[in-house]
Amino acid sequence: MLPAEYRELFNRNFSFWEHLTEKQKDTLCANTTVASYNKGATLQSGSRGCLGLTLVKSGQLRIYMLSEDGREITLYRLYQGDTCILSASCVLEAITFDVFIDAESDCELLLINSTVFNKLTEENIYVEAFGYKLATERFSDVMWAMQQILFMSFDKRLAIFLVDELSKTGSQDINFTHEQIAKYMGSAREVVTRMLKHFVNEGIVELYRGGIRVTDKKKLKSLI
Amino acid sequence: MLPAEYRELFNRNFSFWEHLTEKQKDTLCANTTVASYNKGATLQSGSRGCLGLTLVKSGQLRIYMLSEDGREITLYRLYQGDTCILSASCVLEAITFDVFIDAESDCELLLINSTVFNKLTEENIYVEAFGYKLATERFSDVMWAMQQILFMSFDKRLAIFLVDELSKTGSQDINFTHEQIAKYMGSAREVVTRMLKHFVNEGIVELYRGGIRVTDKKKLKSLI
Numbered sequence: 001m002l003p004a005e006y007r008e009l010f011n012r013n014f015s016f017w018e019h020l021t022e023k024q025k026d027t028l029c030a031n032t033t034v035a036s037y038n039k040g041a042t043l044q045s046g047s048r049g050c051l052g053l054t055l056v057k058s059g060q061l062r063i064y065m066l067s068e069d070g071r072e073i074t075l076y077r078l079y080q081g082d083t084c085i086l087s088a089s090c091v092l093e094a095i096t097f098d099v100f101i102d103a104e105s106d107c108e109l110l111l112i113n114s115t116v117f118n119k120l121t122e123e124n125i126y127v128e129a130f131g132y133k134l135a136t137e138r139f140s141d142v143m144w145a146m147q148q149i150l151f152m153s154f155d156k157r158l159a160i161f162l163v164d165e166l167s168k169t170g171s172q173d174i175n176f177t178h179e180q181i182a183k184y185m186g187s188a189r190e191v192v193t194r195m196l197k198h199f200v201n202e203g204i205v206e207l208y209r210g211g212i213r214v215t216d217k218k219k220l221k222s223l224i
Numbered sequence: 225m226l227p228a229e230y231r232e233l234f235n236r237n238f239s240f241w242e243h244l245t246e247k248q249k250d251t252l253c254a255n256t257t258v259a260s261y262n263k264g265a266t267l268q269s270g271s272r273g274c275l276g277l278t279l280v281k282s283g284q285l286r287i288y289m290l291s292e293d294g295r296e297i298t299l300y301r302l303y304q305g306d307t308c309i310l311s312a313s314c315v316l317e318a319i320t321f322d323v324f325i326d327a328e329s330d331c332e333l334l335l336i337n338s339t340v341f342n343k344l345t346e347e348n349i350y351v352e353a354f355g356y357k358l359a360t361e362r363f364s365d366v367m368w369a370m371q372q373i374l375f376m377s378f379d380k381r382l383a384i385f386l387v388d389e390l391s392k393t394g395s396q397d398i399n400f401t402h403e404q405i406a407k408y409m410g411s412a413r414e415v416v417t418r419m420l421k422h423f424v425n426e427g428i429v430e431l432y433r434g435g436i437r438v439t440d441k442k443k444l445k446s447l448i
Contacts, residue, residue: 132360
């Protein structure tokens with residue numbers, strides 16, 4: 001990649017970019033590498049290593065926690081254009097836990113090493129604010145996951161709703177907007193959208209404008 | 225309280241204080257109130273309201289999530305000198321979840337209303353960084369709680385260790401430092417300390433320099 005391409009990507013994805021000095025911008029670019037990972041590769045395992053700030057150029061990452069007896073709990077996934085902050089958790093002192101990061105597909109990542117990211121965080125309050133804001137977004141993701149894992153109710157309710165609708169129409173399509181489903185279920189559109197996206201990740205449905213296609217009815221029914 | 229007392233407290237607890245203009249400092253003080261809550265009072269329930277940034281002057285808060293069928297999951301507690309950021313979650317756009325906050329004892333809080341905190345966050349990057357850093361600290365607390373709830377292993381292991389030691393000495397005291405316990409258990413001191421603090425919150429043990437007193441052996445055994 002050319003330095004100009006880095007600059008373009010950073011400018012688009014890092015809110016702190018415009019607050020860096022020219023020297024800081026140069027340092028950032030000079031210390032960025034492109035790393036490729038194959039599907040299934042482990043980028044970070046628990047307390048071992050602190051890869052650095054990573055920007056997903058292509059592919060999909062899964063961030064999870066692991067119990068001592070090997071049980072995995074998926075916390076969230078990251079996609080093209082997302083920035084992974086927990087791969088730089090050693091830089092942010094408020095983060096005192098470790099996670100595992102796997103490539104769920106072949107991935108290309110931009111990698112800003114943690115020493116450089118650390119230096120920028122110390123020098124520039126905008127970089128620090130960016131890091132902690134990102135971490136807080138992931139906090140929201142984890143709270144969502146926790147809600148699902150601990151309470152397991154809305155996914156069931158939505159699955160029941162979708163199965164009911166399928167049996168009414170006899171097709172694999174449900175022609176409702178998220179807004180309409182939310183109304184029927186006495187919920188909020190955001191909640192419906194988020195759960196449907198979760199179903200997409202699980203390979204249960206596909207979304208299109210104005211409707212939902214159920215691609216794995218068996219898996220959908222297994223939720224009920 | 226006198227304005228000078230506010231300033232003293234803010235200076236001690238808010239890392240952004242020194243980066244405020246005099247006008248911003250005045251605005252902050254002028255919009256701070258002291259609020260008292262009785263033990264058991266609910267300060268915030270889910271999506272209803274956004275109290276503002278709160279500094280615990282005395283007492284103890286419990287932050288928890290609630291399932292649709294009324295199950296409570298304690299996320300963390302806050303004590304004297306702690307700042308509660310999730311009571312100002314409406315100000316930070318990266319926070320997309322709601323929590324419940326109860327007074328676990330009679331409480332006195334300094335309350336900075338969310339409109340003023342919002343304005344400061346927009347005007348001053350140090351205030352924004354402070355808010356998101358605090359949120360990230362709470363993220364770490366929640367990850368710890370999640371680990372306990374989902375995996376439930378270290379608390380059991382520590383309980384077994386303590387019960388074993390009690391039966392060896394026949395007293396209610398265990399004269400080990402956290403460091404020593406960590407060594408015996410093949411764990412880290414921080415992990416032991418954190419779990420012991422959890423046991424203190426649960427009323428199971430008391431900590432003193434160089435040792436642990438088990439105050440509720442029955443409850444300790446119930447963990448095993």
